[in-house]
Amino acid sequence: MxxxxxxxxxxxxxxxxxxxxxxxxxxxxxxxxxxIIRLSAMALFATSLNLPVGNTGMVSFxxxxxxxxxxxxxxxxxxxxxxxxxxxxxxxxxxxxxxxxCVGAICVRLSTDYFAFITLAFQMLFYSVVISWQSLTGGDxxxxxxxxxxxxxxxxLSSQLHLYQFCSVVAVLGLLALRxxxxxxxxxxxxxxxxxxxxxxxxxxxxWRARLLAFTIAGAFAGLGGVLAALFVxxxxxxxxxxxxxxxxxFAVMLGGINSFLGxxxxxxxxxxxxxxxxxxxxxxxxxxxxxxLAFAVGFRRGVLxxxxxxxxxxxx
Amino acid sequence: xxxxITRRTMLAGGTASLLAAPWVARAQAKTLHIxxxxxxSGPIALLGTSSRNALMMEQDRIxxxxxxxxxxxxxxxxxxxxxxxxxxRLTRELVNTTGCELLIxxxxxSGSFAVQEVVRDLGVACIHSNSETSSLTAxxxxxxxxxxxxxxxxxxxxxAGSIYLSEYANTKKLNKWATCSPDYAYGRDxxxxxxxxFKQFKPDIEITTEAWPKLGQPDFTExxxxxxxxxxxxxxxxxxxGDLSAFVNQGNIYALFGQMAVATxxxxxxxxxxxxxxxxxxxxxxRYLETFPNTPANKEWGEAYFKRWNERPTNWSWxxxxxxxxxxxxxxKANSLDGKAIAAALTGMKINTPFGVDGTxxxxxxxxxxxxxxxxxxxTPKEPFIIDVKAADWGKIIELETDWKKQQKYx
Numbered sequence: 001m002x003x004x005x006x007x008x009x010x011x012x013x014x015x016x017x018x019x020x021x022x023x024x025x026x027x028x029x030x031x032x033x034x035x036i037i038r039l040s041a042m043a044l045f046a047t048s049l050n051l052p053v054g055n056t057g058m059v060s061f062x063x064x065x066x067x068x069x070x071x072x073x074x075x076x077x078x079x080x081x082x083x084x085x086x087x088x089x090x091x092x093x094x095x096x097x098x099x100x101x102c103v104g105a106i107c108v109r110l111s112t113d114y115f116a117f118i119t120l121a122f123q124m125l126f127y128s129v130v131i132s133w134q135s136l137t138g139g140d141x142x143x144x145x146x147x148x149x150x151x152x153x154x155x156x157l158s159s160q161l162h163l164y165q166f167c168s169v170v171a172v173l174g175l176l177a178l179r180x181x182x183x184x185x186x187x188x189x190x191x192x193x194x195x196x197x198x199x200x201x202x203x204x205x206x207x208w209r210a211r212l213l214a215f216t217i218a219g220a221f222a223g224l225g226g227v228l229a230a231l232f233v234x235x236x237x238x239x240x241x242x243x244x245x246x247x248x249x250x251f252a253v254m255l256g257g258i259n260s261f262l263g264x265x266x267x268x269x270x271x272x273x274x275x276x277x278x279x280x281x282x283x284x285x286x287x288x289x290x291x292x293x294l295a296f297a298v299g300f301r302r303g304v305l306x307x308x309x310x311x312x313x314x315x316x317x
Numbered sequence: 318x319x320x321x322i323t324r325r326t327m328l329a330g331g332t333a334s335l336l337a338a339p340w341v342a343r344a345q346a347k348t349l350h351i352x353x354x355x356x357x358s359g360p361i362a363l364l365g366t367s368s369r370n371a372l373m374m375e376q377d378r379i380x381x382x383x384x385x386x387x388x389x390x391x392x393x394x395x396x397x398x399x400x401x402x403x404x405x406r407l408t409r410e411l412v413n414t415t416g417c418e419l420l421i422x423x424x425x426x427s428g429s430f431a432v433q434e435v436v437r438d439l440g441v442a443c444i445h446s447n448s449e450t451s452s453l454t455a456x457x458x459x460x461x462x463x464x465x466x467x468x469x470x471x472x473x474x475x476x477a478g479s480i481y482l483s484e485y486a487n488t489k490k491l492n493k494w495a496t497c498s499p500d501y502a503y504g505r506d507x508x509x510x511x512x513x514x515f516k517q518f519k520p521d522i523e524i525t526t527e528a529w530p531k532l533g534q535p536d537f538t539e540x541x542x543x544x545x546x547x548x549x550x551x552x553x554x555x556x557x558x559g560d561l562s563a564f565v566n567q568g569n570i571y572a573l574f575g576q577m578a579v580a581t582x583x584x585x586x587x588x589x590x591x592x593x594x595x596x597x598x599x600x601x602x603x604r605y606l607e608t609f610p611n612t613p614a615n616k617e618w619g620e621a622y623f624k625r626w627n628e629r630p631t632n633w634s635w636x637x638x639x640x641x642x643x644x645x646x647x648x649x650k651a652n653s654l655d656g657k658a659i660a661a662a663l664t665g666m667k668i669n670t671p672f673g674v675d676g677t678x679x680x681x682x683x684x685x686x687x688x689x690x691x692x693x694x695x696x697t698p699k700e701p702f703i704i705d706v707k708a709a710d711w712g713k714i715i716e717l718e719t720d721w722k723k724q725q726k727y728x
Contacts, residue, residue: 030412030414146433146434158438233402233434235431280395285396
């Protein structure tokens with residue numbers, strides 16, 4: 001008897017989490033722990049983007065706005081209030097959710113090209129506000145002074161190990177929630193809209209409502225990624241909300257595989273590993289990255305995970 | 318079969334080697350690695366590479382003298398691309414992965430604030446060698462016990478420049494001024510700081526117009542015509558590097574420099590090299606000049622740099638050189654590489670260096686340097702490019718800096 005897909009996902013997530021949490025018990029590697037912390041943020045960011053891009057067919061160029069907003073909202077609350085860390089994180093994600101709902105309400109009725117442009121326009125607007133509102137955001141110098149990382153249930157997040165454990169748990173739970181959305185009836189509906197929106201509409205699906213829901217959920221999880229990024233750099237910087245950051249997420253999605261749930265997370269891991277490896281040997285990081293992406297695009301003609309799934313299809317199919 | 322190496326054995330051996338490699342490498346290496354991160358790609362990579370060049374010269378000099386505590390030093394250079402979050406990551410990587418025991422943070426200001434927070438967590442010794450934003454060390458909330466700054470500083474520049482320019486304006490009877498500075502935090506904050514001190518020394522000045530070109534703007538036509546139409550008697554600009562040379566080259570076409578006096582703290586050798594016809598009589602600070610301080614040691618260092626790299630140094634070059642001179646003295650004094658021990662040795666330390674106004678530079682208790690050479694003079698198209706240089710009065714700089722710190726509630 002086959003296990004229920006949701007139960008199977010929970011088991012896989014639990015095993016993955018146990019493995020990740022167990023590694024430092026056997027071998028402490030600060031470099032590896034840093035990588036996982038960054039990957040947690042980037043994986044949530046890229047996987048959340050794949051909800052509108054891969055599942056719904058809406059290419060958003062402005063997703064970095066929600067990543068940056070999550071980081072700024074969280075960092076500002078930690079600096080300006082005495083809120084506990086989890087409360088500040090939940091509030092930051094709530095603010096990001098509200099923002100993505102408002103932006104989505106304006107954007108999702110537009111056709112694909114205009115949707116892409118207007119999401120980019122919103123991101124540029126947000127970025128300009130961050131740069132201009134110096135008294136609040138620190139302008140182009142970013143939010144200075146560090147984030148007070150108050151203890152939560154005995155966890156001191158200025159300790160690298162605790163931050164590693166915290167980020168791993170949040171990322172796995174976040175990815176599990178996104179997986180649940182993706183496999184739920186809403187996820188099926190989104191894919192139907194992507195494949196044939198006229199047919200979905202004839203079947204009674206209110207297109208803008210489903211798209212808005214997808215866009216809002218994606219924004220919320222990008223905000224959660226931003227919270228983790230803010231914890232890692234102990235601050236918030238305008239680059240987190242700038243358009244090249246959205247481009248990084250799109251690269252991660254394309255590199256890892258648009259049609260595989262874990263594709264964007266894998267893409268994020270490849271991008272981060274490439275960045276870490278290449279910047280040690282050359283200053284021409286962009287050139288190397290371009291060549292690698294070109295090689296993937298020309299060689300595989302799809303993302304890595306999509307390619308592997310096509311090359312080795314499951315025997316049950 | 319025992320004589321055969323199976324695939325499984327190979328894999329196990331390979332994995333073991335990979336896991337053991339860092340320990341083997343650490344056990345074998347006595348070399349002291351020093352992490353350096355800066356902007357080594359993009360439009361202002363010139364400044365980052367001029368920092369790296371200076372540090373490579375220092376590496377050779379220090380190793381020839383026996384290294385630090387008997388260990389040869391070796392820099393590990395990393396490019397942050399000018400991105401603060403990448404700067405934070407690199408700091409962690411340099412310490413956690415590469416095993417660097419000391420840090421030179423040669424980032425511009427935005428990157429330095431990110432590095433500062435990571436250093437707070439790691440507790441390693443770090444010298445910020447290029448950030449000019451005063452609050453990095455002046456604000457006690459931002460200051461970090463093991464992080465120091467060896468660089469020019471915004472508030473020092475503003476006081477020195479304002480004193481010089483107010484005397485110049487009084488002599489030439491220049492009351493109507495315009496400003497033209499890059500449209501981001503450095504441009505706006507530092508212009509405001511200059512004007513605040515300038516008005517303190519010359520209350521009758523009037524600002525006729527302010528222009529805020531974007532950083533890296535290729536075409537200054539609109540800015541130049543705006544300035545000409547406002548008819549100021551003098552212009553103060555904080556444009557720098559490629560922006561300043563582009564502005565001067567384009568301003569020459571409109572004969573801008575014949576219509577108003579011009580003052581800037583930012584003329585340095587790379588800008589001079591990029592300007593086709595340097596107008597004489599621009600009032601400028603000396604960011605780095607071989608002839609100021611006019612000492613054999615300063616000239617010798619400038620010539621050695623030119624001989625090795627076939628280009629002239631920038632102010633980022635001398636600042637990184639002084640950073641290493643401070644490390645050298647502090648490590649000798651502390652006889653340790655521990656962050657806290659080095660910090661204790663650095664605090665209040667005075668070293669002999671060619672770049673001090675009187676041959677010395679002091680690391681003050683608030684983790685920033687004073688007494689470095691700041692001078693103002695006027696440009697001339699031929700070498701030495703800036704003449705009639707007047708040294709700033711450090712007594713006055715410190716007095717007004719203290720007032721400014723009180724205003725900011727830092728002290």
